[in-house]
Amino acid sequence: MNFDPRYSGRSFTSVGTRPIRPDGVDKVTGRARYGADFNMAGQLVGRILRSPHAHAKIRKIDTSKAEKLPGVKAVITAKDLPDLTDGDAAMYDILDNCMARTKALYDGHAVAAVAAVDARTARQALKLIEVDYEILPHVTDVDEAMKHSAPLINDTIFTEGLEEKPVKPSNVTKRTQYGHGDVHEGFGHADFVVERSFKTEQTHQGYIEPHACVASVSSDGTADLWVCTQGHFVYRQHCAQLLGMEASKLRVTSSEIGGGFGGKTHVWAEPVALALSRKAGRPVKLVMTRDEVFRASGPTSATSIDVKIGARKDGTITAAEATLRYSCGPYAGMWAEIGAMTAFACYKLENVKTVGYEVLVNRPKTAAYRAPSAPMAAFAVESAVDELAKEIGMDPVEFRIRNAAQEGTRSSYGPVYGPIGIGPTLEAVKNHPHMKAPLGKNQGRGMACGFWFNFGGQTCTDLNIGMDGSVSLAVGTVDVGGSRASLSLVAAEELGIDYSQVKAIVADTSSLGYNDMTDGSRGTFSSSMATISAARNAIKILRERAAQMWDISVDDVAWEQGHAVAKGEKHGNLGKLSLKEIAAQSGKTGGPIAGHSELVADGAGVSFATHICDIEVDPETGSTRVLRYTVVQDAGKAVHPTYVEGQYQGGAAQGIGWALNEEYIYGKDGRLQNPGFLDYRIPVCSDLPMIDTQILEIPNPNHPYGVRGVGETSIVPPLAAIANAVSNAAGVRMTHIPMSPPRILAAIEAEREG
Amino acid sequence: MAGVAVSTVINGDSVEYLCQPDETLLDVLRDRLGLTGAKEGCGTGDCGACSVIIDDRLVCSCLVLGAEAEGRRIETVEGMAHGDQLHPLQQKFLEHAALQCGICTPGFLIAAKDLLAKNPDPTEEEIRFGLAGNLCRCTGYDKIVRAVQDAAGVMKGASR
Numbered sequence: 001m002n003f004d005p006r007y008s009g010r011s012f013t014s015v016g017t018r019p020i021r022p023d024g025v026d027k028v029t030g031r032a033r034y035g036a037d038f039n040m041a042g043q044l045v046g047r048i049l050r051s052p053h054a055h056a057k058i059r060k061i062d063t064s065k066a067e068k069l070p071g072v073k074a075v076i077t078a079k080d081l082p083d084l085t086d087g088d089a090a091m092y093d094i095l096d097n098c099m100a101r102t103k104a105l106y107d108g109h110a111v112a113a114v115a116a117v118d119a120r121t122a123r124q125a126l127k128l129i130e131v132d133y134e135i136l137p138h139v140t141d142v143d144e145a146m147k148h149s150a151p152l153i154n155d156t157i158f159t160e161g162l163e164e165k166p167v168k169p170s171n172v173t174k175r176t177q178y179g180h181g182d183v184h185e186g187f188g189h190a191d192f193v194v195e196r197s198f199k200t201e202q203t204h205q206g207y208i209e210p211h212a213c214v215a216s217v218s219s220d221g222t223a224d225l226w227v228c229t230q231g232h233f234v235y236r237q238h239c240a241q242l243l244g245m246e247a248s249k250l251r252v253t254s255s256e257i258g259g260g261f262g263g264k265t266h267v268w269a270e271p272v273a274l275a276l277s278r279k280a281g282r283p284v285k286l287v288m289t290r291d292e293v294f295r296a297s298g299p300t301s302a303t304s305i306d307v308k309i310g311a312r313k314d315g316t317i318t319a320a321e322a323t324l325r326y327s328c329g330p331y332a333g334m335w336a337e338i339g340a341m342t343a344f345a346c347y348k349l350e351n352v353k354t355v356g357y358e359v360l361v362n363r364p365k366t367a368a369y370r371a372p373s374a375p376m377a378a379f380a381v382e383s384a385v386d387e388l389a390k391e392i393g394m395d396p397v398e399f400r401i402r403n404a405a406q407e408g409t410r411s412s413y414g415p416v417y418g419p420i421g422i423g424p425t426l427e428a429v430k431n432h433p434h435m436k437a438p439l440g441k442n443q444g445r446g447m448a449c450g451f452w453f454n455f456g457g458q459t460c461t462d463l464n465i466g467m468d469g470s471v472s473l474a475v476g477t478v479d480v481g482g483s484r485a486s487l488s489l490v491a492a493e494e495l496g497i498d499y500s501q502v503k504a505i506v507a508d509t510s511s512l513g514y515n516d517m518t519d520g521s522r523g524t525f526s527s528s529m530a531t532i533s534a535a536r537n538a539i540k541i542l543r544e545r546a547a548q549m550w551d552i553s554v555d556d557v558a559w560e561q562g563h564a565v566a567k568g569e570k571h572g573n574l575g576k577l578s579l580k581e582i583a584a585q586s587g588k589t590g591g592p593i594a595g596h597s598e599l600v601a602d603g604a605g606v607s608f609a610t611h612i613c614d615i616e617v618d619p620e621t622g623s624t625r626v627l628r629y630t631v632v633q634d635a636g637k638a639v640h641p642t643y644v645e646g647q648y649q650g651g652a653a654q655g656i657g658w659a660l661n662e663e664y665i666y667g668k669d670g671r672l673q674n675p676g677f678l679d680y681r682i683p684v685c686s687d688l689p690m691i692d693t694q695i696l697e698i699p700n701p702n703h704p705y706g707v708r709g710v711g712e713t714s715i716v717p718p719l720a721a722i723a724n725a726v727s728n729a730a731g732v733r734m735t736h737i738p739m740s741p742p743r744i745l746a747a748i749e750a751e752r753e754g
Numbered sequence: 755m756a757g758v759a760v761s762t763v764i765n766g767d768s769v770e771y772l773c774q775p776d777e778t779l780l781d782v783l784r785d786r787l788g789l790t791g792a793k794e795g796c797g798t799g800d801c802g803a804c805s806v807i808i809d810d811r812l813v814c815s816c817l818v819l820g821a822e823a824e825g826r827r828i829e830t831v832e833g834m835a836h837g838d839q840l841h842p843l844q845q846k847f848l849e850h851a852a853l854q855c856g857i858c859t860p861g862f863l864i865a866a867k868d869l870l871a872k873n874p875d876p877t878e879e880e881i882r883f884g885l886a887g888n889l890c891r892c893t894g895y896d897k898i899v900r901a902v903q904d905a906a907g908v909m910k911g912a913s914r
Contacts, residue, residue, distance in 0.1 A: 649894035
């Protein structure tokens with residue numbers, strides 16, 4: 001059946017309310033089962049041996065002693081994961097990252113793995129594996145890696161995207177460019193030009209639950225995988241391809257997920273666990289330690305960005321340009337490209353040019369982290385925008401309002417915008433009480449804007465109506481922050497029944513068709529679209545059954561507020577039939593009643609946010625305190641407003657940590673020096689104030705309810721908003737994230753010494 | 755290695771188990787007793803996801819040996835509700851949406867229970883410092899603080 005996804009402007013009964021989530025009680029009683037909470041009879045403990053070197057050739061691995069240790073049931077190396085990628089370079093990189101083949105490419109790179117009867121035996125076995133390394137020169141800094149003199153990480157890489165094909169290999173995998181107009185001419189019309197360079201350090205998503213899975217491969221070639229993931233269908237595809245299995249023979253069940261933020265969109269240890277189980281002939285449970293999580297999973301890119309923006313005296317931006325260099329770890333990525341696309345997306349620009357360089361370094365493979373690549377680009381651009389406003393003598397909010405993108409604006413990355421929220425968020429910030437709160441000595445206020453594309457993608461949903469009239473909703477997008485509640489609200493809304501009548505679950509890969517993963521802020525956007533479509537399909541059947549029960553034409557049956565209603569004067573005495581009454585008769589009227597939907601959720605509405613932040617800086621120590629924080633963001637339509645607020649607050653908090661504290665610190669030896677929560681310090685409760693939120697609702701025309709994604713945009717503005725606040729408080733422009741006390745102190749002292 | 759025989763009380767029930775001398779209480783709870791409410795987020799006492807109360811003291815169970823539980827009284831998240839009656843903290847965490855992914859929630863509930871036992875009427879700042887040993891990456895703590903404030907009010911009312 002054709003599904004019309006257009007926004008209809010309807011009023012809502014369930015959507016927009018704030019009920020308790022369906023998975024809530026299990027999560028406050030300790031009953032909810034996460035990745036490491038699942039066990040199988042006879043399961044072994046898997047552990048991975050990791051390279052202590054940033055860059056080393058693997059000459060030989062001797063596993064014989066480990067194999068002889070009593071209690072060891074399997075030892076594997078890259079030989080046990082043969083290359084079945086058939087020329088697919090991206091899959092080969094995934095394979096190589098799961099288990100180093102010829103070279104260890106970063107401190108923490110997996111080189112071997114064991115499965116043993118218990119954790120102690122497995123740990124002992126790792127110590128008995130002898131790896132003969134030839135240590136190679138390494139590079140971990142993004143700017144250093146671009147130099148011609150830098151050690152080559154992969155000598156088969158020749159930079160793509162250059163006018164002339166290079167003759168020498170390089171650590172730069174790709175150059176990309178976006179924009180329109182003529183920036184050279186634009187700068188010619190500028191009365192003021194700001195040009196600055198910025199750096200951001202690498203951060204980790206910092207989910208509290210380490211990666212965990214239980215893999216069970218049977219001798220008949222079928223397998224089960226229980227895993228914490230943001231996308232069990234994608235994990236199935238990748239694992240099946242790497243292990244040479246048919247996808248349908250591998251059933252992947254997504255556990256409750258203890259945070260992901262993009263870091264659980266990539267397979268890491270799962271193919272290893274499956275390979276161990278295949279070799280040992282028993283189920284294998286593999287749980288990463290926190291040290292492994294930091295050294296070998298996640299993180300986001302470190303960046304180096306140059307920005308140049310010019311404007312007329314009246315505050316109109318005439319040209320904007322940025323060069324963005326993003327670290328990818330040792331494998332090609334498209335992180336700088338995304339940065340180049342998002343950098344100037346908030347603004348209406350006649351002349352704009354951005355260039356991105358993807359840079360290989362000896363660090364873990366860069367993974368998506370909430371609006372990946374956008375926060376760093378926004379930090380650089382929004383810092384320069386603030387500085388430019390100051391030079392012109394304009395209020396930073398007014399300056400942004402004057403240049404904000406609107407409906408019909410051609411975005412800096414190409415497409416023309418529909419209705420968007422950047423202007424409204426800026427107007428809301430301008431009028432927000434936060435802007436009038438008094439500031440004391442050494443305190444500064446900053447604000448900044450942020451953009452994220454949002455994503456739709458392949459989605460599949462089953463809605464089954466039980467004979468008692470209750471509704472089971474099976475979705476394939478992993479619930480990372482309350483989407484089962486929002487999708488239950490949507491099903492209730494569309495069917496016209498109470499929220500309590502709906503129970504939503506996340507189905508495993510054998511029970512539902514393929515779904516893309518929960519990324520790109522797509523969970524509620526795309527699965528609600530599929531849920532609405534499935535509910536409408538179910539309603540069609542409900543109407544048919546009612547028509548049958550009444551013995552009238554289905555054309556005379558409408559669906560209103562959870563009931564079939566007979567239309568037309570001749571049916572005036574038929575009354576109405578509730579969903580429950582129709583369901584009770586389903587066995588006699590044609591069998592089970594269900595609605596299914598398989599679709600590509602196109603038209604994810606772009607999302608904008610503006611944040612305000614007040615910071616106090618101690619000029620003696622360089623330490624900072626966040627005094628006030630406000631998030632204003634367009635949600636399109638907030639399905640469950642409390643969880644939308646939660647997304648806003650959570651993104652802001654992660655951004656605060658990134659801006660002020662978090663960073664990967666590498667030693668000269670190329671080893672990560674702070675792979676733990678003590679030394680990689682994420683914000684704790686006493687570091688933060690309450691985080692105020694304001695939800696704007698500018699409907700997305702491409703969703704029946706107007707929904708846009710809400711999960712990611714909230715992490716885009718904080719780096720810049722906080723940098724602007726710190727710069728205002730300290731009286732010196734901050735250009736290096738995180739603004740840890742030593743960096744702030746150094747900046748203040750450098751300014752004093754002039 | 756010979757196991758250590760331990761007799762202890764967990765959530766009011768007498769429990770006996772054998773554990774290795776180097777085995778943490780967290781591993782005993784999770785792997786031997788099936789009490790998986792306490793989570794391992796770091797294994798180094800930095801995240802608080804494995805918080806339990808031993809004889810009225812809040813601890814990270816990853817930093818306690820299973821053998822040390824001998825003769826003690828242990829409270830875990832599994833013991834907070836009475837039958838199907840949720841503890842006010844559990845109820846308020848649900849009402850305020852003080853959890854997103856929920857992995858840190860058992861630790862926060864235990865830490866908040868300990869905090870309110872010692873300080874039934876905490877200020878916002880006291881709550882923030884009282885819960886500073888527990889990491890949450892999803893919520894920004896805002897709704898957690900509000901849930902604890904609300905629960906404290908309910909518990910005070912009930913104890914009057």
